[in-house]
Amino acid sequence: MRRRAVEGQRVDRGRGRLVAVTAVALVASVLTPGVAQAAPPANDDFDHAVAISGLPFTHEVDMGEATGAPDDPNPCHQLESGSAWYSFTSTEDVTLRIDVHDTYVETAIFTGARGGLHWEPGTCESGRMTRELDARAGVTYYLKLAASPWQGLVRITAEAVPAPANDHFADRAVVDALPALNRVSLAAATVEAGEPAASCDLNPGSPSVWYTYTPVETEVIALDADSWGGHNAVAAAYTGTSLGDLTEVVCTGYRTLFRAEAGRPLHFQFNAAHATADEVVLGLRLAQALRPDLRVSPEAPSIHDDVRFTDYSDDPEGGGTAIDELDFGDGTVVDPTDGYAYHRYAADGDYTARMTVSGQGGRTATTTRTVSVRTHDVGITGFSAPATARVGTTRPLTVTVADTRYDETVTVTLHRGGSAGYQVVGTLTKPVPARQNRTVAFTFDYAFTAADLAEGTVVFKVVAEPVGVRDALSADNTVIAPAVRVLPARS
Structure with missing residues (x-):
């Protein structure tokens, strides 16, 4: 299988993966008069990198006296000079996930040897977010951790993250009812051979997970691809029975609405190119109904007035509405191209005007309005x-x-x-x-x-x-x- 690395770099995975979680916690260090200051940490230099020799892994390092060597690589233009080093070698393909637990640190990952270290693209991170590394079997990786002296004691942890249970199409998770919020980490997800690339996916080949849902009734569904996450997530819905015969129904990199037929299974492919080890959310819910509103002006017309009928309908989903049909109640029916129409009645009377509007996803709604025509003269x-x-x-x-x-x-x-x-x-x-x-x-x-x-x-x-x-x-x-x-x- 092929695994998509951070920022578009593809990595041949083939066997397995590991997620290392780096958790960093701050303990304020206090200098006491007359007491010698602490020495640099034991893993201050590259040659003394602490080996991550088992998962889960925990280590504490005091960054208060950390230094930097003249030959320390700095591909990320990090501002901090004090650093500590860790190494990791796996016997199988794994993924490392790094979680700093709300502590501000800077990290980068390298391979190679001192004097000839090669930066792993996409591994420059600053801040409190979790990190991810796809590690290949037999390759030694070096994690450089940099922080300001005031960060003091930093705790780093690592753990293995298994591939999601619904990583493959055949193992897709069943959504029984709506609404549904499906939270998942894609850090150890893979890409199957023959897996389709969604039409709106700007990062094809990103690791994905699968879901399936069968509507009991024909309905309009709101599909949300982690719209607030900022992870370049993409969700696509398909019909079919296997990877080889899937037909795309809809694709979105944000949020969209589509019509789902009763009894017809839908299969959802979900990926996020820039999620790293973060959780992403696939949202499924019924679309909110349109709120039709027909306004008439003047409200008390006569046979001499050109009466204006205006669509003031509201779409809670934000997509707007259009008039499908407008029946004036006197035998005249129109399909206006704009959101309004004019009509003059030939005789006084009470007429029931009926307006049908449509919105995104095939939603429709109808409303009526009694128009009392009285010609006072x-x-x-x-x-x-x-x-x-x-x-x-x-x-x-x-x-x-x-x-x-x-x-x-x-x-x-x-x-x-x-x-x-x-x-x-x-x-x-x-x-x-x-x-x-x-x-x-x-x-x-x-x-x-x-x-x-x-x-x-x-x-x-x-x-x-x-x-x-x-x-x-x-x-x-x-x-x-x-x-x-x-x-x-x-x-």
Whole structure:
């Protein structure tokens, strides 16, 4: 089998692997006056490297007085000069996993001999994360550990990590129900001969594990490839019965949704090129349902309005929605390419508009909205005002209002116009029944004043409005009478 090393380096594994875990714990060192300072650690120099002779392995080293030799290799441009050395030789292919237990150290791994050490690509690590080394049988590896003096006592441990139980397709782990979070370390995983490379995998040949799930019902599944881990994880779903006849259904390097048919087994291949010894997580769950929302504007339309229908649906998965079908309820059905459509109804009535939306993974949802079309329309049919009037007299101003559709309560407002513009001088409110060829009169008694005389002429405007509803046609709701010439009072 072939094993993918860190940062894309392939290593011929063939036999077995080992994981060494290096755990580093800090103990503060205290200098006491009059007491000689501690000597450098026993494995301070390469020639005195401590052998990792058994697993699990534990060793403590005091980095307070660690030094660096002039010929110490430094391929990682490490800032720390104090170092300690360890060696490891295995009789079989193994993987070393290094865990620093929340202590900040710098490490690198080499092969060869002093003066001709060869750095193992991808083994420069700084910080508290676990490390991994794929060790080949018969090869001696040297671990250089560097740390600041204030780190003091450091504890290093190592253990063997077996290959995951579901390393091979034939041994894939069964997922019984959703949701499922499958945590796994890929440090000792392998790549089978004939294993497919997923279409979205930018690091083909990375060690993988396998899972299988058979949905009881047709459903949309959310597949998550360690989306928050930062390990370049890839998950792919396949159908088929063996490695040789797999057909890819979906592939993701983050998170995706796809439709799964009832009773059809799905096989999931999961890898992470940069996971080293860290745990990675394959997530499977049912996708959240769409939340359909249809908005109508205006909310109380008339037969004269172009009504806007807008998709305000929400996708909890963040993928957005599109309108599949929009039925206006009057026999007109459209499939808009945008998230909205316009429609004008031919007659008043209550219509049930129905919208079906779709989202990622084949999810659909339907919602309805009752659209009440009512055409309210009152109009001013006449406005009489005198041609002339004298100061000190009161004259009638009569407005006639017609209504042919619904019984309405109508307010008529009288405005006086002069050099300062229009000002409201009175309102009248009356019921106006819906009757053909009949009108209702609104009469204002207006007293002409010296202020009117100062203007010379006065203009009157009236506005009729149905109470509590919107007038569908406002053009006939306002009338301005001819100007009234104002004369002085009789002496």
